[in-house]
Amino acid sequence: MKGKSKRKFTSEFKLKVVLEVLKEKDTLAVISKRHELHPNQISDWKRQFLQGAASVFEAGCKPTSTNAEPETALLYEQIGRLQMEPDFFQKKVDAMSLSQRRSLLDAALSTSIRQQCQWVGLPRSTYYYQPVVATSDDLLLMRLLDEQYLLTPQYGYRKMQVALAKAGYCVNHKRVRRLMQILGIEAIYPKINTSKPAIGHRIYPYLLRGLVIVRVHQVWATDITYVPMATGYMYLMAIIDLYSRYVLSWSVSNTMEADWCCGVLRKALGSYPQPEIFNTDQGSQFTSDDFTSVLLDQNIRISMDGKGRALDNIFVERLWRSVKYEDIYLKAYQDGWQLEAGLQAYFEFYNCRRFHQSLNYRTPEEVLKGIKSSQTK
Incomplete structure (x- = not known):
C-alpha cells in the first residue's frame, strides 16, 4: 500500500505564510485553511522567524556563498545528529509542549520521521494530525457560549448545554465541553488546586487579597480574551490600572505568543510610571521567563491569580464584558x-468619555490624571 507523500516547504513559502500571519488581518484558521497547513505549524514558523529575524541586522552578517551550501548542509546534518542524542537533551525536550516538539521535526532530513518522533517523545499520530477547521456552526456556538459565560460564569458545560437548548440549539454536552475548552473558559467555583506549574515556569503568590488600592499605578492587571470573528477568532490582551480602570495598553493577535504579550507590557511601561504590583493569571504566556523578566528587571512585584479563580482578576473580567x-x-x-x-x-471612548459608577461617574482618564469631574462635589 502506497504511503502518504510528505509535504516539503521551501523557505520562500514559509516566509510568505509568516508574513500573512504578521499582518494580523486574517485569523489563524483562515490562513491554515488557505494553505492546508496545521495551525501549530504556522505558529512554529512564526516563532522561528521572530527568533531569527534579529540576525539579519547583525554586524558582519553576509550572504552565504553558493559554493559553500553542500558543505554547510553536511555540517548542519552532522550537528543535528549530535543534538538528537536523547541523553544530551532529554530534560529540555521533556519541558517542551507538544507543538514545540513537533517544530523540531523536519521531513527533509535523511533520518525518518519515525526515528525523530522517538527522539523527542512525540507520537507519530500527533505529527501527522491535521485539525479540522472550525465550522460556521461551531463559531456560532462559541460566540453564544462566550456571551452566556459573561452572564453566568458559574455555569459548567451541562448548564451551558441547557442554556443553548433553551435558545433553540440542541447540542451534545461533549461538544459543549470541547468548545468551552477551545475558548479557555470553565465554571467558577471553589475547588482543590491540583495543577502544577510548567517545568521552568515559576508561579508567584496572589498579592491582592486584602490589599486596599488607594492610588493610580499602585496595581496593574492584565488578561487575554477570545474575540469571535466571521471566520475563526482573534485574541485580545489589555493592561489596566486597577485604581482608575484606565486601559494603559492593548493589542490583538491571531496567535497567543509570549513575545506578543511582552510587547504589550513594554508599551505600557514605556508610556506610564511603573506600577508597584503587576497581577496576571497563570497562563503560560505570563509565567514564561520572557514575560516575568521584564517585570523583575524593573523591580515590580508579580502577583498571580489562583488556578481556576477568575474572580481574582475581576476588574479585567468586567472590562471584557464591557x-x-x-x-x-x-x-x-x-x-x-x-x-x-x-x-x-x-x-478611546472607554478611557476618556465613558462614565463609571464605581468612579463616582468620572472617566478613567479623569481619575488617572487627577482631574475632578464637574459632577463631583
Missing part, C-alpha cells in the same frame, strides 16, 4: 484590521 457587549458583539468585525480600528475607537 468591550464585548458595547462593541465587539454589536459590530461583528470581519477581519483583524477592522477589529483593531474598531477597538482603537472604543478604548
Whole structure:
C-alpha cells in the first residue's frame, strides 16, 4: 500500500505564510485553511522567524556563498545528529509542549520521521494530525457560549448545554465541553488546586487579597480574551490600572505568543510610571521567563491569580464584558484590521468619555490624571 507523500516547504513559502500571519488581518484558521497547513505549524514558523529575524541586522552578517551550501548542509546534518542524542537533551525536550516538539521535526532530513518522533517523545499520530477547521456552526456556538459565560460564569458545560437548548440549539454536552475548552473558559467555583506549574515556569503568590488600592499605578492587571470573528477568532490582551480602570495598553493577535504579550507590557511601561504590583493569571504566556523578566528587571512585584479563580482578576473580567457587549458583539468585525480600528475607537471612548459608577461617574482618564469631574462635589 502506497504511503502518504510528505509535504516539503521551501523557505520562500514559509516566509510568505509568516508574513500573512504578521499582518494580523486574517485569523489563524483562515490562513491554515488557505494553505492546508496545521495551525501549530504556522505558529512554529512564526516563532522561528521572530527568533531569527534579529540576525539579519547583525554586524558582519553576509550572504552565504553558493559554493559553500553542500558543505554547510553536511555540517548542519552532522550537528543535528549530535543534538538528537536523547541523553544530551532529554530534560529540555521533556519541558517542551507538544507543538514545540513537533517544530523540531523536519521531513527533509535523511533520518525518518519515525526515528525523530522517538527522539523527542512525540507520537507519530500527533505529527501527522491535521485539525479540522472550525465550522460556521461551531463559531456560532462559541460566540453564544462566550456571551452566556459573561452572564453566568458559574455555569459548567451541562448548564451551558441547557442554556443553548433553551435558545433553540440542541447540542451534545461533549461538544459543549470541547468548545468551552477551545475558548479557555470553565465554571467558577471553589475547588482543590491540583495543577502544577510548567517545568521552568515559576508561579508567584496572589498579592491582592486584602490589599486596599488607594492610588493610580499602585496595581496593574492584565488578561487575554477570545474575540469571535466571521471566520475563526482573534485574541485580545489589555493592561489596566486597577485604581482608575484606565486601559494603559492593548493589542490583538491571531496567535497567543509570549513575545506578543511582552510587547504589550513594554508599551505600557514605556508610556506610564511603573506600577508597584503587576497581577496576571497563570497562563503560560505570563509565567514564561520572557514575560516575568521584564517585570523583575524593573523591580515590580508579580502577583498571580489562583488556578481556576477568575474572580481574582475581576476588574479585567468586567472590562471584557464591557468591550464585548458595547462593541465587539454589536459590530461583528470581519477581519483583524477592522477589529483593531474598531477597538482603537472604543478604548478611546472607554478611557476618556465613558462614565463609571464605581468612579463616582468620572472617566478613567479623569481619575488617572487627577482631574475632578464637574459632577463631583
